[in-house]
Amino acid sequence: MDSALIPEGAKRCPLPKFSIGIAIVSAVLLWGVYAMFLCWFKGLNQTNMNDYYGFALWIWADLAVIAVGGGAFFTGLLKYIFKIDELKNIINFAVIIGFICYSSALLILAIDIGQPLRGWFIFWHANVHSMLTEVAFCLSAYFAVLTIEFIPNILENRQANKVPFFHHLAHNMHGVMAIFAATGAFLSFFHQGSLGGVAGVMYGRPFAVREGLLVWPWTFFLFTWSAAAYGPCFTLLVTKTTEAITGKKLVKDNVIHLLAKISGWMIVTYIIAKIIDTAYWAMVTAPSLGFNLSHFYTDNSFYGYWMLITEIVICGVVPGAILITKSTRENPKLRLVAIILGTIGVCLNRWVMVLQIMAVPVMSFDTWALYIPSWQEIATTVLPVAYGVILIAFAYRYLPVFPQEQELNQVKPVTE
Amino acid sequence: MVQENHNSAYKFGMVIDLDKCTGCGSCMVSCMAENNVPFKEDETNKKDSITWMRVYKLTNDKPFPDTEVVYMPRPCQQCGGKGDHGHSPCVSVCPAVATDYGYDTGIVSQIYTRCFGCRYCMGACPYHARYFNWWDPKWPEGMEKYLSPNVSPRMRGVVEKCSFCYHRYQAARDKAYAHGNKDHIKEEDYQTACTTACPAGAIVFGDLNNPAHEVHQIVKPDPHPDPRNKHVAGKSRNPKIFRLLERLGTNPKVYYLSEREWVRKQGDNYLEGEWEKIKNHHGKASHG
Amino acid sequence: MKVDRRSFLGLGIGAVAGIAVSPMGMKLTDDSAIWTQNWPWTPVPVDGKVNYEKSVCSLCPGSCGISVRKIDNRPVKIEGLADHPVNDGGACLHGIAGLQYLYDPARIKTPLKKNGANFEKISWNDAIELVAEKLSNMREKGSPEKLACITDKEQGSVSGLFKRLLKTFGSPEFYTMPSLESYLEITASALHGKGKTIAFDLENASFVLSFGAGIIEGWGSPVSCFKANASRKTRHAQLYQIEPRLSNTAANADRWIPVKPGSEADLALGISSVILKNNLFDSNATSNFKGDLNKLAAVLQKDYSLAKTAKITGVKPDDIKKIATLFAKAEMPVAVFGKGRGDGAQSLKELAAVHTLNCLVGNINKKGGAFVKPNNQYLEFPDVAMDSIAKTGFGKNKTGKYVNQFFEEVNRSSQSLIEALFIYNANPCYTLHDTKKIKKALDKIPFIVSFSSFLDETAMEADVILPSHTFMERFEDVPSSGGLVKTVVGLTRPVIRPLFNTKTPGDSLILIAKALKGNIAKSFPWTTYDKCLESLTSRIWNSLSEDGFAVLSNGMPGDSQPVDVSFLAKNPASLKAQGNYDLTLIPIDNMRLMSAATASSPFAVKTVSDSVLKGKDIVVEINPLTAKGLKNRGFAVLTTPMGKTRVKVNINEGMMPGVIGMVTGLGHTFDNKYVSNKGVNINDLIGQVIEPDSGLDAAFGIKASISKA
Numbered sequence A: 001m002d003s004a005l006i007p008e009g010a011k012r013c014p015l016p017k018f019s020i021g022i023a024i025v026s027a028v029l030l031w032g033v034y035a036m037f038l039c040w041f042k043g044l045n046q047t048n049m050n051d052y053y054g055f056a057l058w059i060w061a062d063l064a065v066i067a068v069g070g071g072a073f074f075t076g077l078l079k080y081i082f083k084i085d086e087l088k089n090i091i092n093f094a095v096i097i098g099f100i101c102y103s104s105a106l107l108i109l110a111i112d113i114g115q116p117l118r119g120w121f122i123f124w125h126a127n128v129h130s131m132l133t134e135v136a137f138c139l140s141a142y143f144a145v146l147t148i149e150f151i152p153n154i155l156e157n158r159q160a161n162k163v164p165f166f167h168h169l170a171h172n173m174h175g176v177m178a179i180f181a182a183t184g185a186f187l188s189f190f191h192q193g194s195l196g197g198v199a200g201v202m203y204g205r206p207f208a209v210r211e212g213l214l215v216w217p218w219t220f221f222l223f224t225w226s227a228a229a230y231g232p233c234f235t236l237l238v239t240k241t242t243e244a245i246t247g248k249k250l251v252k253d254n255v256i257h258l259l260a261k262i263s264g265w266m267i268v269t270y271i272i273a274k275i276i277d278t279a280y281w282a283m284v285t286a287p288s289l290g291f292n293l294s295h296f297y298t299d300n301s302f303y304g305y306w307m308l309i310t311e312i313v314i315c316g317v318v319p320g321a322i323l324i325t326k327s328t329r330e331n332p333k334l335r336l337v338a339i340i341l342g343t344i345g346v347c348l349n350r351w352v353m354v355l356q357i358m359a360v361p362v363m364s365f366d367t368w369a370l371y372i373p374s375w376q377e378i379a380t381t382v383l384p385v386a387y388g389v390i391l392i393a394f395a396y397r398y399l400p401v402f403p404q405e406q407e408l409n410q411v412k413p414v415t416e
Numbered sequence B: 001m002v003q004e005n006h007n008s009a010y011k012f013g014m015v016i017d018l019d020k021c022t023g024c025g026s027c028m029v030s031c032m033a034e035n036n037v038p039f040k041e042d043e044t045n046k047k048d049s050i051t052w053m054r055v056y057k058l059t060n061d062k063p064f065p066d067t068e069v070v071y072m073p074r075p076c077q078q079c080g081g082k083g084d085h086g087h088s089p090c091v092s093v094c095p096a097v098a099t100d101y102g103y104d105t106g107i108v109s110q111i112y113t114r115c116f117g118c119r120y121c122m123g124a125c126p127y128h129a130r131y132f133n134w135w136d137p138k139w140p141e142g143m144e145k146y147l148s149p150n151v152s153p154r155m156r157g158v159v160e161k162c163s164f165c166y167h168r169y170q171a172a173r174d175k176a177y178a179h180g181n182k183d184h185i186k187e188e189d190y191q192t193a194c195t196t197a198c199p200a201g202a203i204v205f206g207d208l209n210n211p212a213h214e215v216h217q218i219v220k221p222d223p224h225p226d227p228r229n230k231h232v233a234g235k236s237r238n239p240k241i242f243r244l245l246e247r248l249g250t251n252p253k254v255y256y257l258s259e260r261e262w263v264r265k266q267g268d269n270y271l272e273g274e275w276e277k278i279k280n281h282h283g284k285a286s287h288g
Numbered sequence C: 001m002k003v004d005r006r007s008f009l010g011l012g013i014g015a016v017a018g019i020a021v022s023p024m025g026m027k028l029t030d031d032s033a034i035w036t037q038n039w040p041w042t043p044v045p046v047d048g049k050v051n052y053e054k055s056v057c058s059l060c061p062g063s064c065g066i067s068v069r070k071i072d073n074r075p076v077k078i079e080g081l082a083d084h085p086v087n088d089g090g091a092c093l094h095g096i097a098g099l100q101y102l103y104d105p106a107r108i109k110t111p112l113k114k115n116g117a118n119f120e121k122i123s124w125n126d127a128i129e130l131v132a133e134k135l136s137n138m139r140e141k142g143s144p145e146k147l148a149c150i151t152d153k154e155q156g157s158v159s160g161l162f163k164r165l166l167k168t169f170g171s172p173e174f175y176t177m178p179s180l181e182s183y184l185e186i187t188a189s190a191l192h193g194k195g196k197t198i199a200f201d202l203e204n205a206s207f208v209l210s211f212g213a214g215i216i217e218g219w220g221s222p223v224s225c226f227k228a229n230a231s232r233k234t235r236h237a238q239l240y241q242i243e244p245r246l247s248n249t250a251a252n253a254d255r256w257i258p259v260k261p262g263s264e265a266d267l268a269l270g271i272s273s274v275i276l277k278n279n280l281f282d283s284n285a286t287s288n289f290k291g292d293l294n295k296l297a298a299v300l301q302k303d304y305s306l307a308k309t310a311k312i313t314g315v316k317p318d319d320i321k322k323i324a325t326l327f328a329k330a331e332m333p334v335a336v337f338g339k340g341r342g343d344g345a346q347s348l349k350e351l352a353a354v355h356t357l358n359c360l361v362g363n364i365n366k367k368g369g370a371f372v373k374p375n376n377q378y379l380e381f382p383d384v385a386m387d388s389i390a391k392t393g394f395g396k397n398k399t400g401k402y403v404n405q406f407f408e409e410v411n412r413s414s415q416s417l418i419e420a421l422f423i424y425n426a427n428p429c430y431t432l433h434d435t436k437k438i439k440k441a442l443d444k445i446p447f448i449v450s451f452s453s454f455l456d457e458t459a460m461e462a463d464v465i466l467p468s469h470t471f472m473e474r475f476e477d478v479p480s481s482g483g484l485v486k487t488v489v490g491l492t493r494p495v496i497r498p499l500f501n502t503k504t505p506g507d508s509l510i511l512i513a514k515a516l517k518g519n520i521a522k523s524f525p526w527t528t529y530d531k532c533l534e535s536l537t538s539r540i541w542n543s544l545s546e547d548g549f550a551v552l553s554n555g556m557p558g559d560s561q562p563v564d565v566s567f568l569a570k571n572p573a574s575l576k577a578q579g580n581y582d583l584t585l586i587p588i589d590n591m592r593l594m595s596a597a598t599a600s601s602p603f604a605v606k607t608v609s610d611s612v613l614k615g616k617d618i619v620v621e622i623n624p625l626t627a628k629g630l631k632n633r634g635f636a637v638l639t640t641p642m643g644k645t646r647v648k649v650n651i652n653e654g655m656m657p658g659v660i661g662m663v664t665g666l667g668h669t670f671d672n673k674y675v676s677n678k679g680v681n682i683n684d685l686i687g688q689v690i691e692p693d694s695g696l697d698a699a700f701g702i703k704a705s706i707s708k709a
């Protein structure tokens, strides 16, 4: 039925089956959309956020998707700037994942602010001292870049590509993509960093504050680094998942191994920096403000040392070690474990840098503030996931996302 | 943000005598009535209850019958930021300049029509002095008639906080202008609504830069930065006076006074044994 | 024109691009932001000319001077009035929130008549006629004494007019609600003779020994007390606070002396015992004691030895001795009575025992001591005309000495003792112990007329409501009370034209009197209450109308006062709390909550801590030793002989073990969602315990148990 749109020679499941899958995910999407409209029309009282928890679940999701979406800029950087050519076989997918992550992030920001219709004030009345201003500018600009990076892939759709203009446009865009990739990498570097800066500059919050370089607290660099390190884990994880769902091998092992290896070394270097940062903060910064490390991890029912250990050791050191070691990296099971742990690790880091900051009491007579999200927050947080699944499903079905797909799946005579 | 010479301007501040404070709540209500603060059916979730002035209850945590209690009124601390240069924790993070530092007054403003509700400032403020309008403000039928035209009611979705009753400053400034002395606002002409309401006289308000003002005389702010912490300026030379979280370098303009050591200690966080070492350290001019 | 897919696509893309680059997009974006800045549902207060008006707050007996800021004719803020003799500038949170009462959702907007379970609106004419008809019938039947009246206080022209109406009508049944003022008079009457009251010179005292008086919890004239307390720091005066709980007053005091609930009188007597035994008393002062001092001394030596007192009160013998010595040797000591706000249940034994301390150390009518002075007299009423029905009726005995006894008798009697009841500025269905019983008594009274401004718990029981203006809409004389050293009368003035179809209570009474005709009408010769007020206060009217207040006496009374301790010398027994449970439930007066006829405002309720009220649940205070098995902030069931209720628990070291504290002023049930249906009314859980010798309800608490919910 829709075979005219499906990339030539590719095998896709029957349309009804596809439609049912999409319908199920769309139901989840609609639930999220409903919650989103509730937040817009009735206000943020639909959430369980409060004056202590001004940043909550979906801002964590926002930071997390940006972090894991970091696979796009980093893979782009490697492919176009460092000319690691194997990565062309996964770059399309990395870009799509990035596109999903960043469009979601922008959508979440639009839901999160109390006055969405004034959101543009952040550009119009920009305060250059604010990390959030930097985030807004870079995020929007990078989203534009990702869109540009995504367009050629869309134009390669079998029908679109028949239009000569689109065909040439796609071709020429590929030609200049290095420029966009460079721009994207630069922008990404800054907004990933400024997201880290958001926490690090809050010198009223001893849990968040970090010293740094010039106007940038260490968290600025750590965020960029961690996004570059863990982003590819997520790209690999989604690739693996897509392969599992479609039942096909889509990317060759050498590509996977290469990306995993790069990711592994990035994780290792990152985690060393993170450990140094944490140690310095715990032993110098916080004590200079009158806080023991234990202040941040005890006296409450949720945030314990387990969080710190999980983030740094289990989801940092362990995946790093697995991915830099050839034997473990090339073992599919262990590699899967590593990329899952890595993805969790970076999400956990973002959780800590958003939610735990809000929870820790600062005034000596204040108490821990814990919160439980409302269903509207959960629905709105799930919304981008559903949207991502749908977009990937459509992209996979109708666009030549994986250049190696045909080669890896020799087409047998089709009976239709 | 033009940085004028901070010292030639006003620097309005407060000192609250915690030994006099009774926890009566007049300051809270006076603030709400003065500044058109709304109320809702259930205000017992103190984490979403708008009280520009909030009175905290502090205890020494000793068992019966040695328990002691002190009340601590907490308006916005009107932080001068690190080194008192005007980069208050909240001001420096606001992406839209919806909250700003007044170099002429030392007052941190909040512009409701500019604020787009990102709440970054709330995260940055360690005093929880900022409140978000989670709901549309609503008054029972007819009650909106008591609203004051001096302060605009806030719409849903924006942040608000204590303004040191800025409209009272504006009125005093107008008065000074009318009397041809625009640079001299009289102490009695600009007093905040919480100060004038306090039945115990626990709050003293005025210009910290003006030696003729009572607040200056009580606080005796040290003009030099704290030698132990370059971010801290304007430390009190009165050993019974402290500021909240002074070590963070937020440089509040709200000072607290108490004879009780355990109260002063709760003003900040200290590692074990640290308090004993530094409790008697006050502005260096105090040695003279 | 053929619109194919491609041209359609082109058109769409073109339109989007066009809008994006044209100024229209920017304009729409800008407009939408401007719209959010001017949402029509966010009110914009109207500006106008600023002006200030002086008045007096009468939300509590404090009688503070207030300054009302207005924009044109619209009051926008109430603040304390500088240079006013009572409060000189400050105001309490209730007074500052005063404007909220004006627009209270529970306000009664027009006269109402009960029809079945509901009220229906009626005109003022019909309402007055209805009341006059019922009352006339009673006189025709020759039983005018079956008309009773309850108001908040004895003093002032409005109470005077109610009393006057009753007298010319022929009834002695005039009652006031318990108040600190009434206890001061009862105490003065018991120790010094009738027509007197007591004041405490807290501003000057160098040592204040407070037996639970909530000096910063709303006791007396609250703002004046706050100021006196704050000045202690500069005067280096001391405050010792005796009570089972670390109240704000105790926290602010130099020392808190926890005492077993209900044993305050015993502690006072124990201290007297030390003073007498160790010759610490002032021998000049004891010469004023008329008889019975020796008898009292004998009783004290026998029953109030250090050891015995310590056992009863839980205060260590050494502490008792120390307190006695400090108190007796202080330059200007004063002992203060009236637990909490001083308007709850009190026993005469306690009041007298504490005041005896003042008498023993000779601080009566001395600077920094206790002043015994004549009652505030400033109204000049013309004579009342009484016919024979009135004279007979008025000459009969009152049903009860105090309002508690009145309700008890009404309940007890099988006949209809009372046929009509006027209630003004009182909410006995909420403020008296055992509210169920009070409601039952009201059910037995066939015709109740309420003059309330708000449809509160008691107004709900009325048959006719003649709604009053609030204090912001009317003139009224407000005599200072509550143990204030100065004797001041303030003038409440209308700061806004009445919002609704209400009247000044005085005008309602004048209308009723005129409708009753004859002698009664003759006794109310005034055309309006405002004219009446001016003539009653003619002596001080100039000062009242110009300054807003008149100071009747400023300093301390010069004379010495006779002291009669025969009441205590009889060694009256201390009362026990009702019931057999292990713990004792006591009321907590909290400055942020009103617990008298006037309920709290939404602002006041907003300030209440979440360790007092959480959601709709009241939180009780309990010591960790008593809270075995209970979780902090967890639910529990509190049981007293009067009933059970679900509460939350605040485990708190500031509460004496064995005691449970519950705040007063919550649990209202009328129609104001910001104030009502929050927590429980402690008066539902405590029953009356009448002190046999005085007739006062002296229930300081009740036995209780608490267990996990």
Ligand SMILES: Nc1nc2c(c(=O)[nH]1)N[C@H]1C(S)=C(S)[C@@H](COP(=O)(O)OP(=O)(O)OC[C@H]3O[C@@H](n4cnc5c(=O)[nH]c(N)nc54)[C@H](O)[C@@H]3O)O[C@H]1N2
Residues within 6 Å of the ligand: B100, B102, B108, B109, B110, B111, B112, B163, B164, B165, B166, B167, B170
């Ligand atoms: N007599 C007279 N009266 C006038 C006018 C006149 O010409 N003559 N002009 C009128 C006109 S056109 C205007 S625009 C107005 C301007 O009058 P105002 O509104 O009084 O404006 P400014 O005098 O500029 O004061 C602005 C200051 O307010 C602070 N501020 C701004 N927003 C907030 C806030 O939300 N909270 C607090 N605390 N501070 C805030 C800023 O820090 C800034 O320093 O005056 C009007 N009134």
Ligand SMILES: Nc1nc2c(c(=O)[nH]1)N[C@H]1C(S)=C(S)[C@@H](COP(=O)(O)OP(=O)(O)OC[C@H]3O[C@@H](n4cnc5c(=O)[nH]c(N)nc54)[C@H](O)[C@@H]3O)O[C@H]1N2
Residues within 6 Å of the ligand: none
């Ligand atoms: N330093 C400083 N500068 C400011 C401001 C500030 O706060 N401080 N505020 C800014 C703001 S918000 C504003 S709105 C502007 C206002 O600044 P302007 O628009 O300059 O307003 P004014 O100076 O108050 O009045 C303008 C002139 O109009 C004249 N006028 C009055 N009525 C009429 C009339 O009916 N017809 C005609 N033709 N003329 C009339 C007056 O006499 C006066 O000369 O100033 C801006 N500039």
Ligand code: SF4
Residues within 6 Å of the ligand: B020, B021, B022, B023, B024, B025, B026, B027, B028, B055, B071, B073, B197, B198, B199, B200, B201, B202, B203
């Ligand atoms: S009004 Fe004064 S005494 Fe009352 S709580 Fe506020 S500061 Fe304390």
Ligand code: SF4
Residues within 6 Å of the ligand: A204, B075, B076, B077, B078, B079, B088, B089, B090, B091, B108, B124, B125, B126, B127, B128, B129, B130, B161, B250
């Ligand atoms: S107290 Fe908070 S809101 Fe006020 S200036 Fe300081 S950081 Fe900003």
Ligand code: SF4
Residues within 6 Å of the ligand: B093, B094, B095, B096, B097, B098, B099, B114, B115, B116, B117, B118, B119, B120, B121, B122, B158, B159
């Ligand atoms: S919430 Fe408003 S004031 Fe606060 S940072 Fe955001 S825009 Fe600025």
Ligand code: SF4
Residues within 6 Å of the ligand: B030, B031, B032, B034, B035, B052, B053, B075, B076, B161, B162, B163, B164, B165, B192, B193, B194, B195
């Ligand atoms: S200074 Fe004004 S705005 Fe601030 S707390 Fe006091 S009354 Fe409220």
Ligand code: SF4
Residues within 6 Å of the ligand: C057, C058, C059, C060, C061, C062, C063, C064, C091, C092, C093, C094, C095, C096, C221, C222, C223
């Ligand atoms: S103390 Fe009483 S009279 Fe004074 S302001 Fe408060 S409520 Fe009014």
